[in-house]
Amino acid sequence: MTIDRRPLTEQIRRNGPPPTLCEYEDRGGYAAIRTMLTEMTPEEVQREVTDSNLRGRGGAGFPTGKKWSFVPMGDDAPRPKYLVVNADEMEPGSFKDRVLLEGHPHQLIEGIIIAAYAIQAECAYIFIRWAYRRSALALERAIREARESGLLGHDLLGSGFNLTVHVHTSAGRYICGEETALLNALEGHPVIPRAKPPYPQVSGLWGKPTIVQNVETLCNLPHILAHGAEWYRGLGKGKDSGTKLYAVSGRVNRPGVWELPIGTTVREILEHHAGGMQEGYAFRAMQPGGGSTAFLTDAHLDMAMDFESLSSVGSRLGTGTAIILDDRTCPVGFVRNLEHFFAQESCGWCTPCRDGLPWVERLLAALDSGDGRPQDMDILERHVTFLGPGRTYCAHAPGAMEPLKSALEHFRSDFDRHIDERGCPWAKTGTDE
Amino acid sequence: MSHSKDIRSMLSEHEKDMINEELSHYPTKRAGAVEALMIVQRQRGWISDDLLLAVADHVDMAPAELDRSATFYNLIFRQPVGRHLVLVCNSVTCWLMGADRLRERLRSRFGIDAGETSADSRITVLPNVCLGACDRAPAVLIDETLHGPLTADELDRLLDSSLSETLP
Numbered sequence: 001m002t003i004d005r006r007p008l009t010e011q012i013r014r015n016g017p018p019p020t021l022c023e024y025e026d027r028g029g030y031a032a033i034r035t036m037l038t039e040m041t042p043e044e045v046q047r048e049v050t051d052s053n054l055r056g057r058g059g060a061g062f063p064t065g066k067k068w069s070f071v072p073m074g075d076d077a078p079r080p081k082y083l084v085v086n087a088d089e090m091e092p093g094s095f096k097d098r099v100l101l102e103g104h105p106h107q108l109i110e111g112i113i114i115a116a117y118a119i120q121a122e123c124a125y126i127f128i129r130w131a132y133r134r135s136a137l138a139l140e141r142a143i144r145e146a147r148e149s150g151l152l153g154h155d156l157l158g159s160g161f162n163l164t165v166h167v168h169t170s171a172g173r174y175i176c177g178e179e180t181a182l183l184n185a186l187e188g189h190p191v192i193p194r195a196k197p198p199y200p201q202v203s204g205l206w207g208k209p210t211i212v213q214n215v216e217t218l219c220n221l222p223h224i225l226a227h228g229a230e231w232y233r234g235l236g237k238g239k240d241s242g243t244k245l246y247a248v249s250g251r252v253n254r255p256g257v258w259e260l261p262i263g264t265t266v267r268e269i270l271e272h273h274a275g276g277m278q279e280g281y282a283f284r285a286m287q288p289g290g291g292s293t294a295f296l297t298d299a300h301l302d303m304a305m306d307f308e309s310l311s312s313v314g315s316r317l318g319t320g321t322a323i324i325l326d327d328r329t330c331p332v333g334f335v336r337n338l339e340h341f342f343a344q345e346s347c348g349w350c351t352p353c354r355d356g357l358p359w360v361e362r363l364l365a366a367l368d369s370g371d372g373r374p375q376d377m378d379i380l381e382r383h384v385t386f387l388g389p390g391r392t393y394c395a396h397a398p399g400a401m402e403p404l405k406s407a408l409e410h411f412r413s414d415f416d417r418h419i420d421e422r423g424c425p426w427a428k429t430g431t432d433e
Numbered sequence: 434m435s436h437s438k439d440i441r442s443m444l445s446e447h448e449k450d451m452i453n454e455e456l457s458h459y460p461t462k463r464a465g466a467v468e469a470l471m472i473v474q475r476q477r478g479w480i481s482d483d484l485l486l487a488v489a490d491h492v493d494m495a496p497a498e499l500d501r502s503a504t505f506y507n508l509i510f511r512q513p514v515g516r517h518l519v520l521v522c523n524s525v526t527c528w529l530m531g532a533d534r535l536r537e538r539l540r541s542r543f544g545i546d547a548g549e550t551s552a553d554s555r556i557t558v559l560p561n562v563c564l565g566a567c568d569r570a571p572a573v574l575i576d577e578t579l580h581g582p583l584t585a586d587e588l589d590r591l592l593d594s595s596l597s598e599t600l601p
Contacts, residue, residue: 092524092563125458130471130508131520131564133577166458171467171506174562188463188494190501206460249526249567256568291525291563323567329529337528341562 005235007223008216008243009259012103018138021145024106030151032225033113037159042073045118049221051229053241058086058177058214059289059318061307070201071119071209081121082210084186085112085218087128087135088170088177092291092341093323096245096257097215101128101135104219105142109165111218113151114225116163119211124165127182130172139167174345178394179212181347192349193394216245237263240306244317248274250324251281257321263304266296269322282327285410289318291338292399294406295325314406330426331411332418335403336364342400353397356387360404367415370423377415380408443487448473452491462492467502470509479510507561515550515557517596520574523547524563530570530582536560538585542592555596 011019011027024030036045050065072078085108089097100108112124128136143165146152154162168186170176176185180194183205204210220242224232233241240262246269247257253275260269266288270276277283285295288305294315296303303309310317325334343357360383363376384405387397408415417425444452451472456465469488474480480488480503489499503509521527521536536547539558543551547560564579566572572581573588575595583591 089565090563093526093567094563095565095567098565129565131561131574134579168458169468169471171471172508172562173506185467186464188461188466188492188502191505247568249570250529255570321567323526326529334525334529337523337525341524345562 005261006243006259007227007235008100008107008219008245009103011107012099018102018104018142019106021106021142021149021151024104028226029106029222030110032222033110033117033151034157036114036117036225037157037161042118042120045114045225048229049118049224052220052224052232053229054217054220054224054232055240055307056214057216057220057244057320059091059292059316061317064213064217067201067211067213068115068119070199071211072202073120077120078208080123081119081208082205083112083116083119083121083124084182084205084210084212085124085126085215086177086179086182086212087126087132087215088182089132089215089319090129090172090174090177091319091321092338093249093287094247094290094319094321095249096247096319096321098132098135099245099257100215100219101132102138105135105139106146107219107222108139108215109142109146109152111221112165113156113163114221115211115213115218117161119209120161121209121211122162122164124163125186125205126165126167127170127176127186128167129170129176136167136169143167173347174341175347175394175396178396181394182212183210192347193396195393235261236306237261238304238306239263239308244305244320246273246305247321248324249321250286251278251326251328252276252324253278263306263309265301266303266305266322267301269305270301270324277324277326280328283324284327284329284331285325287318287323287325287403289316289320289322291323291341292402293318294402295410297410316402328426330368330424331407331414332364332367333424333426335407336361336368338403339364339400342396346396350393350397352387352392353400356383357397357400359383360387360400367418368424370418370421372415372419374419376419377408380404384408440483440487440490443483444473444491445476448476449491452488456492463494466492466494466499467506467509470499470503474509478516479513485511513550513554515554517556517576518574519556519558519592520561520564521547521558522562522564522566522570522572522574523560524567526563526567527571531584532571534585535571535573535583535588538588542589556592 046068054064055061175181181191185191200210235242243259244262249255258273285297287293307317339361343361346353348354366372384401387401389398452469455468489496547558550557564572569581
């Protein structure tokens, strides 16, 4: 048997409709859940996924099997239990879940059935952003097809297991992607993060055991069940398992998204898949996994894009979607744009984030317009500390500080030039044609 | 403020059916409140005070509480918007790929900045966080359809057809 190396994306047509239920089933789709529902206990499914070493693809990289292990099981467990799919992809630079949502909704539904069965959840919500209307329509269609074929609803394929899936369309706030803020959003409450503990696995949606899972993570499950944990571990290049949807945007020749073995090097993704830098532009730095990850420089090009390698140099794999900073774009302007986003999207619940992020944005705007003062650099440094991990309710502000902190390390002379030359050096020449 | 009986009659039967369908997905009504607002907004363009009261009544929420949600989300409009909605991505990849030139063109053509509506109510331009189309930067969403990458001239031509299509 030839083993496919792009299990998540091989059935996605670049410019065509997603596979229908029949097309998916013809190529082995939903076979894994037929076996699962008749031959496997929820505990066995959990064990297989734990053995596969699948780690969450939404940004934090938490081991999926371990996440599930905290859900109360057995007859005494509170009911109903819920599975929530986080399809609120809104991290600047991230566009990989959209590919899976638009391109192959049935694969996601099969993943939902597997995760729900593993924790014995009888209700799932797909929390999707308003701007992904095409994805939402594709999902609604696929859910209808699956329901009509007995793959969703009451007594799935005669197994006695029940599962309802609903699509919840949100109205556009980045904080909704935060695990516990998402639960508040789904309940119709003010969208702020919740205190942890209790963790959602024990007390989540409406106080019931709940798992919140990223789209890409769930799309891995049908393949893990179909081919086994060992096969899945073999797909990765380093310590991590499976494939990863990597993406590159910015001044490269072929911006896009590719499914590759997890642990592929930065250089291979950048040069081979993204086609290298556009003519007239040179690589300066990159955020490897979306807007809240620390910059990597050309010293890091031969690093593996996996969880541990990037952590070891103070960055993160995040969503695996890289944003390239080229030599003709001002790094201060780049970070200013990011901090504008984070300041705007703060939910306002805790003070450091609500007041600190707009302050950071104002300081960067002042630098950009020539009003920066030398002491502003100290104030920026202090924000990196005071908005860092452990000082805020959730990871929003610490995430916003990761690019700022690394920019202050890598581009300090560019910040200083804005002060010395009383303005942006790039503005004089123009950043592009 | 209108009388409560008048408020109830503000939502059409069609709107109520669609809202009730959403509400049936949840154990509490408030969980469907944002979707209810979006359903009404899709019909009416924006959420007036009276419509807010009507939806609040329908989902059993205090109007002030529902307004907290309505004003929290970026894409629920509590003031009138134009017949066409252009969302220009203002996040980092689109910024570095030239989104400012798209906004500049919209400014020169319609005389409006992001966050404003043209005098003839034809078009509202809004800045939007990352549209999830960074491989197609700079990207815009015109009446819920994604376009990109676009030059200012391409945006112009696109608007020529998008804006004329649905006009009477």
